[in-house]
Amino acid sequence: MREIFKEELIKLARKKKNLMLLTGDLGYGVFNKFEKKYPKKYLNVGVAEQNLIGISSGLAKEGKCVICYSIANFLTLRCLEQIRNDSVYHNLNVNLVSTGGGFTYGVLGMSHHATEDLSILNSIPNITISAPSTNWETKMSFNKLVNTKGTTYLRLEKNASDLIPFERKTYKIGKLIKYRKGDFLAIICIGGIFSECIRAYNNSKVNSSRISIYTLSTLKPIDEIHLKNILRKYKFIFTVEENNYIGGLGSIISSIITKYSLKTRLKIFSTNDQTLKIVGDQNYLRKKIGIDYLTISSEIKKVFKSEN
Amino acid sequence: MNLTKTKEFAKILRLHALNMTSKAGSSHIGSMFSIADIVAVLFNDVLKIKPKNPNYKLRDRFILSKGHSGGIIYAALAEKGFFSKKKLEDYCKNGSNLSGHISHYKVSGVEFSTGSLGHGLSVSCGIALANLRRNVRVFNLMSDGELDEGSNWEAFMFASHHKLSNLINIIDYNKLQSIETVKKTLNLEPLESKLVSFGWKVFNVDGHNHKQIYSKIRKKKIRSKRKPICIIAHTIKGKGVKFMENNNLWHYRAAKNEELKKAIKHICR
Structure with missing residues (x-):
C-alpha cells in the first residue's frame, strides 16, 4: 500500500x-x-x-x-x-x-x-x-x-491484499465494493484484513454462490440507504475489522440493521474492546484476537451448518 | 500613533467587554482587561486589515491563542467595522455565534477559532511559513499559563529553526493563571532567557504602556533579523478596574449590579 x-x-x-x-x-x-x-x-x-x-x-x-x-x-x-x-x-x-x-x-x-x-x-x-x-x-x-x-x-498497512486482482473505473465514497457475489451470507470488511476474509472464504469450502464479499473502503461518510439495501438481501452479515468495533465497522453496520429493523443477523469480528499485552507478527495477533481466516471460516461453516 | 485615540479605544474595549460578560454572566473579564491595551494598539495602529474586505490576501493575520479572551476581540472587530456593534449584544446568548471562546464561524474578521490552550502558535507557524515571502505578518497572542502546554515549545523550536521572521508572538504575562499564580503553579522564569535560547528575538514591554507596545511591534522593527519575535508583555490581570486587579476571582466572576456600576466608573475615570 x-x-x-x-x-x-x-x-x-x-x-x-x-x-x-x-x-x-x-x-x-x-x-x-x-x-x-x-x-x-x-x-x-x-x-x-x-x-x-x-x-x-x-x-x-x-x-x-x-x-x-x-x-x-x-x-x-x-x-x-x-x-x-x-x-x-x-x-x-x-x-x-x-x-x-x-x-x-x-x-x-x-x-x-x-x-x-x-x-x-x-x-x-x-x-x-x-x-x-x-x-x-x-x-x-x-x-x-x-x-x-x-x-x-x-x-494504510504495509501490505495490501493482492489475492483478488480487481480494478474498476469508479470509486465512490461511502459505498460497498463487491468482490464476490453470493445470496446468503455477506462478509463486509475494511482495511488489510480483507486478505483474511478471502482466505476464510476459500477455506470454508462452502458453495461459492452463497457468500458475498464486500469492502467498505470509506468508513465515513457512508451512504446509509445504499448499505441498507445491500444488507437486507442477506440472512447473515459478518463484519471484519482490525479495529475496535465500538465506533468502527461493526457498530456502523449494527446501527443500520437496528435503524431499519432489518431481519439480517450480524456477527462482528473485531479487536472486541481488548488491548493486547503480548506481541507478535500481524498474522499471529490476528489469530490471537480472533480475526484470522481460520476463526472466520469456522464461523462460516457454523452458520451454514445451522442453516441445513 | 495617536496616543489619545488608542487610549480611548482601550477604554471603549474594556467597557464593551465588561458589559458583554456582565450581561451574559460569563467569565474571563480579568483576562480580557489584561490584554485590552495590547489589543487596542494592535487593532488601532499596527494590524494591516480591511474591515470591508476581511479576506484581503495581504492582510496581517491575528490569532488569539488565549481564546477565552475572545469577547474583547469581538469588541475590537465590531468597533473597527467588521460587523455591527449591535451584534455584541448576542455574546454568549443561546443560538449565537459569538461564543465565550473565540470562534470564526459566521464572525467576520476572526482569523482562527481557539479555546483549548496551546493551539494558536502552531497554527501561526503554519500561516507564517506559507506567507514568509509575502508582506504578511502573523501576530499570535497567548497567555502565560498557556505556556504550560508542551505544544507551544514544539512551535517555539519550529519557528526559529525555519526563521519565521514574519511571526510575532505576544505573551500576556499577568502572572496569574486559572487557580493560582504562575510562580506557584509552574514557574516560567527565567522566561526571557528560555525564549532566547529557543532562538527568538525577545523584547520585554509594559503591556499597558501603549507607546512601549507600539515601539516594539510597529512595522519597521519587524523582520529586521531572521528570527521570530516574542514580546513578553508584563500585564496586570483585571487592569483598569481596581477591585479586579490581580484578583483571580475575576477569572470566573461576572460583574453584577453595583459591581458593574463601580467598574464602569473605574474605567471611565
Whole structure:
C-alpha cells in the first residue's frame, strides 16, 4: 500500500501546485524521491504531532493542500484535539495519511497497535475516513480524499491484499465494493484484513454462490440507504475489522440493521474492546484476537451448518 | 500613533467587554482587561486589515491563542467595522455565534477559532511559513499559563529553526493563571532567557504602556533579523478596574449590579 501511496503522491505533486507533504519524522527512506524532486513541498517538522497538525492547519488555511504522514496512533491519538479543533472545525484541507494500521507493527508492542484510530476519528463530525484493502483501493481512495473538501484520514498497512486482482473505473465514497457475489451470507470488511476474509472464504469450502464479499473502503461518510439495501438481501452479515468495533465497522453496520429493523443477523469480528499485552507478527495477533481466516471460516461453516 | 485615540479605544474595549460578560454572566473579564491595551494598539495602529474586505490576501493575520479572551476581540472587530456593534449584544446568548471562546464561524474578521490552550502558535507557524515571502505578518497572542502546554515549545523550536521572521508572538504575562499564580503553579522564569535560547528575538514591554507596545511591534522593527519575535508583555490581570486587579476571582466572576456600576466608573475615570 505504501508503495502505491508513494507513487501517487509524486504524480499528484506534479498536478497540484499547492501540495505539501509534512511528516512527523517518520518514513525513513520513503520520501527520498519526493524530497529530491520537490524539496519545497517537503517538510519534516520533527517528532511533534501536535505541532504537525497545527502547522498543517495553518498552511491549509493559506490555501495549501497538506498531506500529513506518521504512524497511525501518533497521527490520530496524540494530536486528536488539533485534528478536531484546528483542522476539522475550520474545514481545512489537511489529509492525514497513516501507516501501520491494525497490527502491522505487531511486534513493536501496544503503543504501535493501531486498533482505535478509525473508531475515534469516526466520532468526529465532518471528516472523511478511509482504510483501503487493496492497492487499487489505495490508489483510488488517496486521490479521492485529497480532492475532497475538508479533513481526511487514510489508514494504510504495509501490505495490501493482492489475492483478488480487481480494478474498476469508479470509486465512490461511502459505498460497498463487491468482490464476490453470493445470496446468503455477506462478509463486509475494511482495511488489510480483507486478505483474511478471502482466505476464510476459500477455506470454508462452502458453495461459492452463497457468500458475498464486500469492502467498505470509506468508513465515513457512508451512504446509509445504499448499505441498507445491500444488507437486507442477506440472512447473515459478518463484519471484519482490525479495529475496535465500538465506533468502527461493526457498530456502523449494527446501527443500520437496528435503524431499519432489518431481519439480517450480524456477527462482528473485531479487536472486541481488548488491548493486547503480548506481541507478535500481524498474522499471529490476528489469530490471537480472533480475526484470522481460520476463526472466520469456522464461523462460516457454523452458520451454514445451522442453516441445513 | 495617536496616543489619545488608542487610549480611548482601550477604554471603549474594556467597557464593551465588561458589559458583554456582565450581561451574559460569563467569565474571563480579568483576562480580557489584561490584554485590552495590547489589543487596542494592535487593532488601532499596527494590524494591516480591511474591515470591508476581511479576506484581503495581504492582510496581517491575528490569532488569539488565549481564546477565552475572545469577547474583547469581538469588541475590537465590531468597533473597527467588521460587523455591527449591535451584534455584541448576542455574546454568549443561546443560538449565537459569538461564543465565550473565540470562534470564526459566521464572525467576520476572526482569523482562527481557539479555546483549548496551546493551539494558536502552531497554527501561526503554519500561516507564517506559507506567507514568509509575502508582506504578511502573523501576530499570535497567548497567555502565560498557556505556556504550560508542551505544544507551544514544539512551535517555539519550529519557528526559529525555519526563521519565521514574519511571526510575532505576544505573551500576556499577568502572572496569574486559572487557580493560582504562575510562580506557584509552574514557574516560567527565567522566561526571557528560555525564549532566547529557543532562538527568538525577545523584547520585554509594559503591556499597558501603549507607546512601549507600539515601539516594539510597529512595522519597521519587524523582520529586521531572521528570527521570530516574542514580546513578553508584563500585564496586570483585571487592569483598569481596581477591585479586579490581580484578583483571580475575576477569572470566573461576572460583574453584577453595583459591581458593574463601580467598574464602569473605574474605567471611565
